[in-house]
Amino acid sequence: MSVTADQFHGDPDDSTAPPTAGVVEVTVAVESDLLVLARLAASTVAARSSFDIEEIEDLRLAVDELCLSVLQGRRVGRLRLRFDGTPDEIEVWCRYDGGDEPADDGFGADEDTDGLSGRILDALVDEHGPVFGDGWHGSRLCKRRVARDG
Amino acid sequence: MEQAFGVSEGTRDGTSIVTVSGEVDVATAPAVRDCLDQVIERDAGVVVVDLTGVTFIDSTGLGVLIGARKRCADEGRDVRVVVAEPRILKVFEITGLTELFTIRPSLDLALAA
Numbered sequence: 001m002s003v004t005a006d007q008f009h010g011d012p013d014d015s016t017a018p019p020t021a022g023v024v025e026v027t028v029a030v031e032s033d034l035l036v037l038a039r040l041a042a043s044t045v046a047a048r049s050s051f052d053i054e055e056i057e058d059l060r061l062a063v064d065e066l067c068l069s070v071l072q073g074r075r076v077g078r079l080r081l082r083f084d085g086t087p088d089e090i091e092v093w094c095r096y097d098g099g100d101e102p103a104d105d106g107f108g109a110d111e112d113t114d115g116l117s118g119r120i121l122d123a124l125v126d127e128h129g130p131v132f133g134d135g136w137h138g139s140r141l142c143k144r145r146v147a148r149d150g
Numbered sequence: 151m152e153q154a155f156g157v158s159e160g161t162r163d164g165t166s167i168v169t170v171s172g173e174v175d176v177a178t179a180p181a182v183r184d185c186l187d188q189v190i191e192r193d194a195g196v197v198v199v200d201l202t203g204v205t206f207i208d209s210t211g212l213g214v215l216i217g218a219r220k221r222c223a224d225e226g227r228d229v230r231v232v233v234a235e236p237r238i239l240k241v242f243e244i245t246g247l248t249e250l251f252t253i254r255p256s257l258d259l260a261l262a263a
Contacts, residue, residue: 032177116209123244
């Protein structure tokens, strides 16, 4: 099943919301060394969806770049990720919750890496782009599994 | 098992070598930048960045390499990169950075370039 922006907009602390089969949600504090958890979730969901090794690596990097594109150097708040995996495609929503402003130095990167992120996402996924809700912003990507015989 | 992140520097035949291993991302790229800054400031000539042991690199890691290249280019110096892992080379290819850097599959070939 796919997730709509309205569903994703829901309160992440609402523990009464029913779980959805095939959907994995990860919430991490905005700390640079926690992005590894987003990558780990990406590779786990991709493996469960029977993506091959190259597709798993592609999704791992794409999710990392998706998070960076949402954070834009912010250092306070939290990132909420939602992975919706099927045998044919994986859709990932990444939402920033917090009031911090973008930082120019982007966790100490030397160069403006937005262009690099865009090129990486263009090459690795089928769709990507920003999403906006009431008081929050984020990004979404979709990667389809390459059809294979057998 | 994933290789742990590490960055170190040394020289061979007078050429500065920065060796990086593990995952280069937003958390670890600043350490790579600090090491490169130190080497570029202290030494003269070519800088070789050996990424043979790198298992993951994202745009922040690439940004650090681009920054180092710019600083060296301002002084007429070259930055060469060693990439042996196909999935790391793929990141350079899709970002167009194979046109910007001299990339070789081994340290020996990078030193000889």
